Amino acid sequence: MTGALLLALSPLLLGVALLLFRLALYKRGEERILQRLGRAYRSVRSGKARREWFDPLLQRAGVDTAAFNPRPWLLAWGGLVMAGLLASGWAFGLMVLLSVPVLGYLYLSWRYRLRVRQIIQQLPGLLDYSVRSLKAGRTLNDSVLGGIDGTREPLRSAMERVRRNVRLGVALEVAVSELAELYDQDEMRLFALGLRINQQYGGNASELMENLIKLIREREQGTRQLKALTGETRVTAWILGALPLSMVGYFLLGNPGYLLGMWRDSQGQMLLLLAFAFQALGCLVLWRMMRSL
Known part of the structure; x- marks a missing residue:
């Protein structure tokens, strides 16, 4: 039994080892480059896109990619999978193997949506400061960059990325356009298009920004009205998604032997896994429907 379990775990452990080896090689090369360029590069490298595929998702969620170390998380993930395999067999281990990345992605997506909502709410304040600075005779770059210090998080850290790129010689409209593509927001794309x-x-930049402020506030008001009109539909979706999980919790508390007996049987185990897959698919469909409202 132990030999078969280790044989089943060997591909996962080999993949984790190769990933850690690749990260170590990349880290060593990065430190060698930093020693050649000096410490000045270290202060701006957090605003640069690194090579990992998950870096854009981390940056959108507000995670510092320069300080983020994935190795403890990978080791914890591997430990959970191994504990699941030893405790409940291959089915539960496979469930842990697939559910941990999904839960991590959902958490980062939730942080990204919350962060973007706050950025869009704070953007009219920055634009209003830029309009007043333009009317006072300042240049467009100074008007936009000068208002960053007066903003709050998360808009401040997002615009600091723009300021660093401008100091490195990137045009303001290009830096704002890159930020808009990172966060995938139409309001920022309109801002970058107006600057370009x-x-x-x-043209009259102050009038352009005033129209953009009005557009953002009208769109925010329309979104709130739509949420108020579709509140009943959202509550229904939450109830439909939570009802099966509530029933499972009730059975585990009232009669745990019912589900545990199914789990110990091979056919019952497959039925429970199939029910879990359909539940996840249904929650995904309801989530997509709620996002479209």
């Missing part, structure tokens, strides 16, 4: 048009063809 103003830089290339001229």
